[in-house]
Amino acid sequence: MKKVSHFIYSLSAAMVVSVVVGLPGAAQAAEKKAGADKVLLPITVSPYTKRPQENAKAVAEGRAIYARACIYCHGVEAKGDGPVAFYLSRDTAPRPRDLTSGVFKFRSTASGELPQDEDIFRTISRGVVGYMPGFEGMAPSDRWKLVYYIKSLVPDFKEIEDPDIIKMVGTPLPSNSVSINKGYKVYQDFKCWECHGGGGRGDGKKAPELKDDWGFPLPPRDLSRLSAYKNGGESEDIYRTIMAGFDGGAMPSFADFFDGNEEDVWHLVNYIRSLSE
Numbered sequence: 001m002k003k004v005s006h007f008i009y010s011l012s013a014a015m016v017v018s019v020v021v022g023l024p025g026a027a028q029a030a031e032k033k034a035g036a037d038k039v040l041l042p043i044t045v046s047p048y049t050k051r052p053q054e055n056a057k058a059v060a061e062g063r064a065i066y067a068r069a070c071i072y073c074h075g076v077e078a079k080g081d082g083p084v085a086f087y088l089s090r091d092t093a094p095r096p097r098d099l100t101s102g103v104f105k106f107r108s109t110a111s112g113e114l115p116q117d118e119d120i121f122r123t124i125s126r127g128v129v130g131y132m133p134g135f136e137g138m139a140p141s142d143r144w145k146l147v148y149y150i151k152s153l154v155p156d157f158k159e160i161e162d163p164d165i166i167k168m169v170g171t172p173l174p175s176n177s178v179s180i181n182k183g184y185k186v187y188q189d190f191k192c193w194e195c196h197g198g199g200g201r202g203d204g205k206k207a208p209e210l211k212d213d214w215g216f217p218l219p220p221r222d223l224s225r226l227s228a229y230k231n232g233g234e235s236e237d238i239y240r241t242i243m244a245g246f247d248g249g250a251m252p253s254f255a256d257f258f259d260g261n262e263e264d265v266w267h268l269v270n271y272i273r274s275l276s277e
Contacts, residue, residue: 051144062149065142069135074099078153093216094131094249102154103213103248106231110164111245111253114157120147128230166243166255169262172235175270183271186264190257195220195250200275210250218250226276238269 052058066078075082078099085096097104106123107115124143127134135143151157173179187193195210197203200223212218226233231241242265245253258265 050140052141054148058145059148059152061142062145062147062152065138065146066149069138070146073132078150088131089216091217093212093214093218094128095214095216096132097248099150100153101248102156105246105248107244107247108166108240109244110166110255111247113164114154114160116163116165117144117147117151120150126232129228131230166240168236168239170266172239173263173266173270175273179267179270180274181271182264183267183269183274186268187271190254190268192268196223200224200272212250213248220250223272224275226273233273235266235269235273238272239265242268 066074070078071082072084073082073088073096074080075085075096080096080098082096089095094105102114104115104119106128107113107119109115109119121143123132124138124146125134125136193204194206195202195204197207197220202220202222204220207220208217210218210220221229229237229241231237231246241251243253243255243258245251254265
């Protein structure tokens with residue numbers, strides 16, 4: 001599986017010239033141009049590059065770690081039916097993930113694809129706000145072994161050679177009134193309010209009808225509570241959520257709809273973030 005590196009930023013030729021010879025106004029013009037350019041940049045999914053080798057021994061050790069840390073929610077056979085699962089969200093979704101199903105919400109890959117290793121590592125490390133604790137206190141090597149064990153539960157992971165990774169087109173835009181207003185228009189045009197509500201509080205007209213793939217009611221996220229975003233509240237996290245969607249849940253992928261108009265996504269991100277500021 002490919003590793004995804006940190007963002008790589010490059011100065012345009014005009015910016016380099018302005019730095020070297022001090023041409024007046026060149027840097028400002030280049031910076032404005034850079035914001036408009038559509039440059040494919042990989043999504044950063046994990047700051048960790050060193051990890052243990054993936055082999056049978058690491059998988060076995062990951063299983064032992066799972067038995068100590070995860071079994072109570074995800075169950076002995078990792079089907080999301082641990083003894084605590086019923087009490088976490090008895091009547092609504094999300095429930096602990098059935099890790100054998102091959103359906104993962106938090107991905108940097110296209111809808112319907114399995115996640116990258118780094119995606120699983122990120123979820124284990126961060127947790128899911130309000131539902132799953134983060135395990136950043138666990139040694140990174142142990143978290144990687146958990147990743148390997150979880151992958152071993154889904155045979156399709158062995159078939160992945162070149163995953164379809166969601167790319168970021170451009171970079172986050174300055175959050176100002178112009179961008180936020182454009183984002184509001186995108187929010188209206190794409191009818192995000194039908195689920196998330198006019199003020200983003202998760203009270204849209206379709207909210208009571210939403211269910212996950214297992215038939216459990218699934219309330220939309222209250223967008224006015226940035227710290228409660230399950231997939232992260234940074235601009236890049238929200239971009240990834242919009243473009244990748246949540247497999248198994250009610251949030252679809254919008255990658256096809258924004259193809260060629262990715263700047264609109266960044267305006268939408270600014271509007272969404274403004275709801276909780």
